[in-house]
Amino acid sequence: MKVLTALSVHILFALLVSAHSDHEDSEESAKLANAGYAIRHMASEHHIDSFDLESFFQLHDLNRDGAWDREEIEAIYGVHHVYSQKKSKDEIEHQKKADYVADTVLKLLDKDDDGKVTPEEFAAVGVSGLPSFDDIGAEGHHYDVESEFFLHHEEQYHSTPETQTDASYTHPEDIEHFAQHQAIELEEAEREAKFQGITVEEAIRAHEEPPAPPAPPAPPAESAPKPKITRGIPPEKQDPVVKYKDIGKESDSQSAWGTGEQGYKQPNTPAEKTRKNLPYKYKFRRNWGDF
Numbered sequence: 482m483k484v485l486t487a488l489s490v491h492i493l494f495a496l497l498v499s500a501h502s503d504h505e506d507s508e509e510s511a512k513l514a515n516a517g518y519a520i521r522h523m524a525s526e527h528h529i530d531s532f533d534l535e536s537f538f539q540l541h542d543l544n545r546d547g548a549w550d551r552e553e554i555e556a557i558y559g560v561h562h563v564y565s566q567k568k569s570k571d572e573i574e575h576q577k578k579a580d581y582v583a584d585t586v587l588k589l590l591d592k593d594d595d596g597k598v599t600p601e602e603f604a605a606v607g608v609s610g611l612p613s614f615d616d617i618g619a620e621g622h623h624y625d626v627e628s629e630f631f632l633h634h635e636e637q638y639h640s641t642p643e644t645q646t647d648a649s650y651t652h653p654e655d656i657e658h659f660a661q662h663q664a665i666e667l668e669e670a671e672r673e674a675k676f677q678g679i680t681v682e683e684a685i686r687a688h689e690e691p692p693a694p695p696a697p698p699a700p701p702a703e704s705a706p707k708p709k710i711t712r713g714i715p716p717e718k719q720d721p722v723v724k725y726k727d728i729g730k731e732s733d734s735q736s737a738w739g740t741g742e743q744g745y746k747q748p749n750t751p752a753e754k755t756r757k758n759l760p761y762k763y764k765f766r767r768n769w770g771d772f
Contacts, residue, residue, distance in 0.1 A: 518613040522621040548597040551583040559622035568618030
């Protein structure tokens with residue numbers, strides 16, 4: 482790895498600010514769109530705006546053997562991600578896509594024809610040497626669908642309180658995403674209803690939040706002036722960066738679903754919703770019939 486050059490690739494921070502813009506193409510996103518694949522991939526998929534050849538190579542050397550094989554090359558481009566699979570007509574066409582991506586990269590980088598790319602071979606072509614396959618749906622996605630939706634849509638179009646209202650979630654991506662959630666929750670409700678011998682509607686109602694109790698009557702007015710109260714920003718209006726800044730630390734303290742003191746208690750906080758083995762219906766709930 483030491484033979485890699487110390488060349489650092491710097492991307493202007495302004496390129497990432499486009500993640501907080503609306504659907505209109507901004508100047509920053511246009512610049513990022515014109516960048517090479519490696520730069521676009523690191524910025525959009527990993528949120529890394531400064532890296533060198535060695536760090537890029539190590540990040541994508543999944544088995545840590547010091548070389549990229551065909552499977553790792555395919556992973557760099559997210560060939561087998563569900564988003565990429567959706568753009569293939571069938572398994573045969575999808576395998577042809579995977580072979581095309583791996584063969585093209587190896588032809589450009591693998592100078593000794595051993596079927597692998599070494600750090601030296603990657604350094605020889607530089608960060609701009611990786612081709613792009615966006616036109617065939619190999620866009621470099623690594624994470625699960627929920628995380629990808631957050632990275633590439635929620636964070637871009639719904640990152641402020643004003644864009645997180647129910648009226649804001651009207652993009653085609655939003656409708657498709659929440660329809661998938663409803664389908665999953667309906668399947669879980671059907672299984673639960675069958676197991677408990679109740680109707681699906683009863684199973685659904687069992688997981689709905691109870692209505693808030695009525696507010697207590699206001700106390701009689703007093704002549705003495707009341708102290709001014711400065712209220713904090715409610716969680717639903719907090720900036721996501723502030724709201725979730727400590728979620729990583731808090732998640733480490735959470736026990737797996739069904740274990741520890743929390744047992745099978747319904748999660749209430751974002752950290753509790755990261756518990757291992759937590760049923761899918763608790764991770765992202767919306768009211769039935771929103772869409």
